[in-house]
Amino acid sequence: MKLVRAMVVARKEWQEIRRDRLFLALCLVVPVVLMLLFGYGLSLDVENIPFAVVDHDDTPASRDYASHFSDSRYFDFRGRLADEGAIDRLVAANALRAVLVIPPGFGRDLAAGRSVRVQTVIDGTFPVRAMTMRGYVLAINAQASTGIALEWARAATGADERSLAALAQPVRLETRNLYNQPLRSVWSMAPKLIMVILMIAPPFLTVLGVVREKESGSIFNIYASTVSKAEFLLGKLVPYVVISLFNALLLFLLARYLFGAPFKGDPLFFALATAMYVVCTTGIGLVISVLVRTQTAAMVVVAIVTVVPAALYSGAIIPIESLSPAAAGVAHLLPAMYYAQVATGSFLKGVGWPVLWPNLLVLAGYAALLMAAGYLLFSKRPRT
Amino acid sequence: MAVAPAGEAVVRLRGLLKRYAARVAVDGVDLCVQRGRMHGLIGPDGAGKSSLMKIVAGVLTHDGGTVEVFGQAIASERDAERVKQRIGLMPQGLGQNLYAELSIEENIDFFARLRGVDEQALAARKRQLLAMTRLERFRDRPMKKLSGGMKQKLGLVCTLIHEPELIILDEPTTGVDPVSRRDFWAILDELVSVRGLTALVSTAYMDEAARFATATMMLGGRVLAEGTPAELLAALPATVVSVKCREQVEAQRRLGASFRDTILRGPWLRTVVDAVPGEDAPARARSAEARVREALAGLAIEALDVDAPDLEDLFIARAASAGVAAARFAPAPAPAKRMERTHAPDYNAIEARGLVRQFGDFRAVDQVSFTVKPGEIFGLLGANGAGKTTVIKMLNGIQPPNAGSGAVAGADMIRAPGQIKRRIGYMSQAFSLYLDMTVRENLRLFAAIYGVPRARRDERVRELMRLCDIEGIEDMLAGDLPMGRRQRLALACALVHEPEVVFLDEPTSGVDPVGRRRFWDILFRLARHEGVALLITTHYMSEAEQCDHISLLYAGRVVADASPEQLKAELAGRRGELWAFDTPTPQATVKALQAAGFAGASLYGTAVHVLDPDGATLPARVAGVLAPLGLQAGPPHRRPLTMEDVFVERVLELEREAAQ
Structure with a gap:
């Protein structure tokens, strides 16, 4: 050659x-x-999810609960809906991906120390995204729930917040993401x-x-x-x-x-x-x-x-x-x-x-x- | 370069066989090319020429038989490599193997360095070859900006740069204008005779066969005939009788019924009359004339001419006897119904007035004017790039002209392009058929597209199949048809809506001579029986003779506009008749005659052609030039002028005018 x-x-x-x-x-x-x-x-980041709330209760407690979602950087709060009727249409039109539905009597039941049920509606078109949204919802709900539980406990026992928090969550999880810290x-x-x-x-x-x-x-x-x-x-x-x-x-x-x-x-x-x-x-x-x-x-x-x-x-x-x-x-x-x-x-x-x-x-x-x-x-x- | 003794075989093929999947491309061909000769391979597309040449060049495997090049048996890639340095190959397709972005010089340099030519030799050869091809001035011009003729010459230079002993040129003249073609042949003749080069050259133009020392005619992968041009012609004992008859349609019908091969050439009917065995040449001519007169008994014959057959006649005769193509023409059937088209006497089916089309600073079409009458076959001739297609596009209303006006089928091309499209038929080179649909389906589809009423469609499809000679193959796929039939189907598709004007853009490229004749037969029926105006473009000069009227386009301009007969008569009157001499030293003879100022002196194989008005004194004047140089020439024979002569003379005149 x-x-x-x-x-x-x-x-x-x-x-x-x-x-x-x-x-x-x-x-x-x-x-x-x-x-x-x-x-x-x-x-692949799931952020700024268009999100709305149907608040049948409309009490300070329900608004406080909803604010945990709307304040999160993952959800983009688009407003409040009067009832569930519009959900299907708005999700179908991609105007919303997640909706939180708070039942009537939410504030009253909480105040009475009864557990309440809220509903989230999630667009499941893309399973990966839906799973991620579900994860966010669960985490935010857990945080909000714990806050409410701590509130009750303090009202009931008068103990200080720190010991109550330790009691509520004996194991605290800290994650550090190697190689790509902010993910x-x-x-x-x-x-x-x-x-x-x-x-x-x-x-x-x-x-x-x-x-x-x-x-x-x-x-x-x-x-x-x-x-x-x-x-x-x-x-x-x-x-x-x-x-x-x-x-x-x-x-x-x-x-x-x-x-x-x-x-x-x-x-x-x-x-x-x-x-x-x-x-x-x-x-x-x-x-x-x-x-x-x-x-x-x-x-x-x-x-x-x-x-x-x-x-x-x-x-x-x-x-x-x-x-x-x-x-x-x-x-x-x-x-x-x-x-x-x-x-x-x-x-x-x-x-x-x-x-x-x-x-x-x-x-x-x-x-x-x-x-x-x-x-x-x-x-x-x-x-x- | 060591020149081995003449007579040694440079290429020897025995029983060569080449298959592509199920198709046999070369079917048992024997061939021998002698050193120092120019051997021609003549045949239409698909005859097996390209495959054969590639096999000889060692760039394609074969499936049977033996191949010997320079005594080396070629059976493997390794064998082929041993002789490649001694071979130059110019593949088919004008400039296709050159590099568009590279300049002339860069192209040559690449070929030379690829072949390991040292820089000193390269510089010397480049100078010499560029001078010989007169490309010197364009050294730095990119290949993509060259004309067809220049590309072809550059291709030749690139093929020669490593000084091969054998050059293999695959259809080097296809699509090149006649002037460049003549130029190219002159260069090639010089290379072969002066340098002792051996050349294997293919062509689809039958009339070029006369330029070879020896030639092989091929069809369907087989050899039809071979020998020197004289031997080839002698192999067809026949006479050509041309008659001019007022009742042309009836005369054509009668001749078609009596003889094997009759075609129309404008007002003439040209019939090949096979000799009766045992006749000598003079008797043959007399009896042929008598038989034609007998067939035409009762019709007024205005003129009658007797001539020897040409190589195309031989090809058709051999194709018929080889049974490769059904060469017997069915006599034209009487018209099913005479189309009644009544027009004012001054009505023109096509009218072009001063058409101009500019692309940037390039004027593709320059002041083109012509008219076509109903029932007339009009030929628009010119090389690739002369502006033929642009003219057609303007007339069809596809492209607006920058200046000028025109009308087609009574509709104005600028104001009513939509009407034009409904009134004309158009058939392109590409045929634009649906290849995976059957013949009938294609026709029905086109009928539907052109809005033929549903009730009339079946009848129209039947009419067209009869008219275009494609009955009996209704259910074959268009893609399975041979070229000739596919072409006739394409024509039928262009006729579904009974247009009064039909445009045919190089409809016969790639079709064998037999197919071409059948096609023209149909065109004549359309023109003569149905009064359809036909505008046809072609680069076969022999087809130009068949038109009633032609326009020669050169560099976007009309340089001649008359009937072929008038054009030839005009040339004969101005420059003289065409005379051919045989000579043992064609190169030296043609140079001496050119130097002495003989008009149109050019080389044709072993013969020299000149144009001269005075045949009586010509031999003495020629001898006067040749004798002092020790050259000889035989007695001059008068040859009929061809459209190619007309074209070449006209263009050379224009070039001389431009130079002054």
């Missing part, structure tokens, strides 16, 4: 990319746009988005570049010449790998400075693993472009082969542990999960070589496997 000839191919490729403004824009803008769209759009979902999403976008963008660029030559017929220049397979593939892929690495840098900067995700790991390790991952996903593009003949087909195949695993089998949205055993098995077979661990580890956990070296090894293995497959499948004297 002569490196010079590979460079001839690479140089021509780069000239073409640089002058085809649309393609160049596609190369550089699309990954950034994806990062922005997903970064702002894919927040900002964008902090954990941003590194995973780098993984998702670098899974999708490099194969897209690669198939467009290679299949374009097949479609136009200029691939016959390569077939008919004495350039070797290795020289051609190296020259063809290098520009796309370089562009993808540049994109990786841009995405890193966005994650770090726009979304404010902390980076605690080893930059060198992260860079190396990212490069390996980009080579690996470029290899996916190579294998696809050897197998299909039209750009349209290539894009459809890339979309299926990359988007699904990157989104579902990587731990980006659903933790691998929550997947069914079969799905988790699939995840272990695909490179996305290994790089997702590297990204999360490097950004949030501050781990590097000692913990993640097996991941790097897996990615390198993948890259080698895909490139070898591309090399073997590519023929300068094809059947069709």
Whole structure:
């Protein structure tokens, strides 16, 4: 193999990319746009839930109870409803997601020391969100209940508040969230988005570049010449790998400075693993472009082969542990999960070589496997 | 470059077989290309030419038979690699294998460096090849901004830059204007004769076969005929008789019933009369004429001409006997009903007056005017990019003109584009059929789209199937039809609403000559029996001869506007008749004649053509030029002028005027 000839191919490729403004824009803008769209759009935080109260009691006690909800940062208090009649319509119209219904006699019963029942109506369209809202409701209700109980106890016993509180809740739970203390979902999403976008963008660029030559017929220049397979593939892929690495840098900067995700790991390790991952996903593009003949087909195949695993089998949205055993098995077979661990580890956990070296090894293995497959499948004297 | 002795086989194929899934593309072809020769592969799309060439270039596997290139048996990728440095391949598609964003020079540099040409040699060759192709001035122009002819020449330069011994050119002249085509052939001839290059060149134009030293005609993956052009022509013992008859419809019916192959050429009917075995050449011509006169007994014959058959006639004859395509034409049936269209005598079915269309600073169409009468077949000719499609779009009311006006089927193209669309039929190159629907379903769908009343639909579909010769295949999927039938179905679909004007945009590209003749047969029925006005674009110059009237478009302008006969007569009157000499030294001879100022001196295979008004003194004047140089030429034969000659002369004149 002569490196010079590979460079001839690479140089021509780069000239073409640089002058085809649309393609160049596609190369550089699309990954950034994806990062922005997903970064702002894919927040899993459930906050500012539109919320209303039906207060049939309307006493100081009922209003005090309701204020626990409306004052919380999780609920966005939209107003009071006269009765339950409007609930269905407003929830259906997405104007409300949660409604608190306080029965008549709430204040009187409480004052008499009787337990009362209140009702919350929650929009269950998205189970995850509904579960989260339910958690909020339970926690706020628990807090309000405890306050009321303490009030009773003090009235009954005259004991001081602190000892009563200890009595009511002998075990107090304090949680500290490691790695992402404020549980900002964008902090954990941003590194995973780098993984998702670098899974999708490099194969897209690669198939467009290679299949374009097949479609136009200029691939016959390569077939008919004495350039070797290795020289051609190296020259063809290098520009796309370089562009993808540049994109990786841009995405890193966005994650770090726009979304404010902390980076605690080893930059060198992260860079190396990212490069390996980009080579690996470029290899996916190579294998696809050897197998299909039209750009349209290539894009459809890339979309299926990359988007699904990157989104579902990587731990980006659903933790691998929550997947069914079969799905988790699939995840272990695909490179996305290994790089997702590297990204999360490097950004949030501050781990590097000692913990993640097996991941790097897996990615390198993948890259080698895909490139070898591309090399073997590519023929300068094809059947069709 | 070591030139091996002539006669050595550079390419040798034995029983070559190539399959794509179930389809056989090349079916047992034997072929031998001698060193230093230009060998032609002639045939329509799908004949197997491209597959064969790719196999020889080592870029496609084959499924049977043997392939030897430079004595190397090609059976694996490794074998192919051994000879690739000695081969140059220019794949099909004008400029398709070049890189649009790169300049001429960058394209050449890429091809050279890919082949490992060292920089010094590259600079020298580049200079030489750019000078030869006259692309020097455009060195820095991006490929995407080149004209078709320039792209084709750049493609050739890129193919030659590593100095291959064998060049394989796949349809290098398709879609290129006749002037660039002639230019291209001249360059190629020089390369082959001066440098001893071996060339394997394919073409879909039958009339280009005469340019090759040896040629193979292919159809359906098989060889129909092969040999030198003279041998090929000698292989068809037939005579062509052309007659001009006032009662053309009746004459066509009678000739169609008596002879194998009759076509219309404007006012002429051209019939191929097969010889009776045992006749010698003069007797053959006499008996052919007598048989035609007998068939036309009782009709007034205004003029009659006897000529030798051409290569397209041979192709059709061979295709018929090979049974590859049913080449026997059913005689045109009597019109089911004569369409009654009464118009004022000065009525024009199409009228274009000073049409202009500007795209940015590019004037695609410049002051185009012409008229088409009902029942007339009007040809709009020109190379790719000459403005044909833009003119059609303006006339159809799809694109407004920047200046000028026009009317189609009595509707004004600017004020009533909607009416135009209802009154015309349109058939595009792409055929726009629904390929996964049957023939009948396609027709019914188009009838519904064009608002043919439900009660009339079935009857109309039956009429069209009879008119367009697609009966008996009603239930086949359009996608399963061969090109020729698919084309006739597309025509039928364009006719569902009985339009009085039909536009046909390159309807015959990719269709074999047999299919093309059947198609024209239908066009004549439409024009002559039903009074439909037809506007057709084509880049086959031989088809242009079949039009009643033609306009030549060049760079957006009409450069000639008359009947083919008038155009040819006008050229003969101005520049003289066309004369051909055979010569053992075509390159040197043509150069000497060009230098001596002979008009239109050009190379045609082993013959040299000139235009000259005085046939009597021509041999002496030619000898006067050649003898001092030690060159020889045979006696001149008068050849009929073709539309290509008209086009080329006209454009060269314009270029000379522009240069002054």
